Amino acid sequence: MNTARQIDGLDHAQLPARPLHLAIGMFDGVHLGHRAVIDAAIQSARRSGGLAGVLTFWPHPSALFNPEKATRLIAGPELRARLLGETGVDLVITQPFTPQFAAIEAEWVLPYLKKKLPTLSTVYVGENWRFGQGRRGDIAMLVAEGKKQHIGVVSAQRINHNGEPISSTRIRACLEAGRIEEANELFGYTYFADGVVAAGKRLGRTIGFPTLNIAWEPALRPRFGVYAVRVSGPKSKDAFLPAVANYGLRPTVERSNQPRIEAHLLVDCPFVEGDSVRVEWLKFIRPETKFSSISGLTDQISKDRQEAAAFFGF
């Protein structure tokens, strides 16, 4: 359950008088490495009767320093705050990453946090965390400043997967390449898209493959293509229904620049237009293609359907 209090910036953080254990970072995608840092804060808070919190930032520093080439993020601020809340922390502070905030010298970061959060007891970061103006601060400086401020510093060892560190950057590359299974392993949960079923061109049913159409355009788009997915929502009583879906622009049938998920369920479909659904991405089947005829598309969709059915063990 997500009962975390969401706090809009350090200026609005009036907290109960309990020691605060605070995990700090961008946490784009809230992956397994991030969870290790956050879990350390939660465990200490639970042991000591304190509060566990996350301090995160918006926008991403790249939007400030390199707006032309800003990092495309896996999750927007609302989704990220929700995912962070679901980790079990008591509060999530989203601090506006303004030029003034970015200009704080590394040595002044902990004193600044202590001023804004007087109950701050311990900070939790990954061993590679950098902070302060020009990212000059490192763990050694954090520990030294922590001693002066009477703030504990816990730096989590970097979590690896197949010998390589887990990072948001690595997951972004997986999603862009369609390596969805690897991305899911790094996330520690199944990548998903939440949306509302919208009307399509109603061609799907005439070619034998009715689809649920869901407009969905995250900043970091997964590779356009066909995937084995599962669809759930209040109408399925949150049961996961197996499906095969295309994510992309449907170049065979239209000229669009709005990517959409088109999911064809392999079982009876309880969803209709207007329903909220969650689409969870399980396996990449093939890239989206422009076919020269509708029959070429239809033949391929039947093969996609078979491949997805085999994936689900039908």
Ligand SMILES: Cc1cc2nc3c(=O)[nH]c(=O)nc-3n(C[C@H](O)[C@H](O)[C@H](O)COP(=O)(O)O)c2cc1C
């Ligand atoms: C499994 C699957 C694979 C698809 N692959 C492609 C594709 O490679 N290229 C393409 O242009 N459209 C592809 N589509 C999208 C179809 O063109 C679209 O679902 C169909 O035209 C029906 O659209 P409608 O829901 O607007 O009626 C695919 C759809 C499904 C369900």
Ligand SMILES: Nc1ncnc2c1ncn2[C@@H]1O[C@H](COP(=O)(O)OP(=O)(O)OP(=O)(O)O)[C@@H](O)[C@H]1O
């Ligand atoms: N694999 C990991 N193991 C342990 N801690 C991690 C790991 N990845 C990130 N962290 C820590 O989690 C916090 C948030 O990090 P950040 O959002 O910069 O993660 P990242 O995944 O490395 O992102 P990016 O790839 O965009 O640089 C930081 O304190 C960071 O040091």
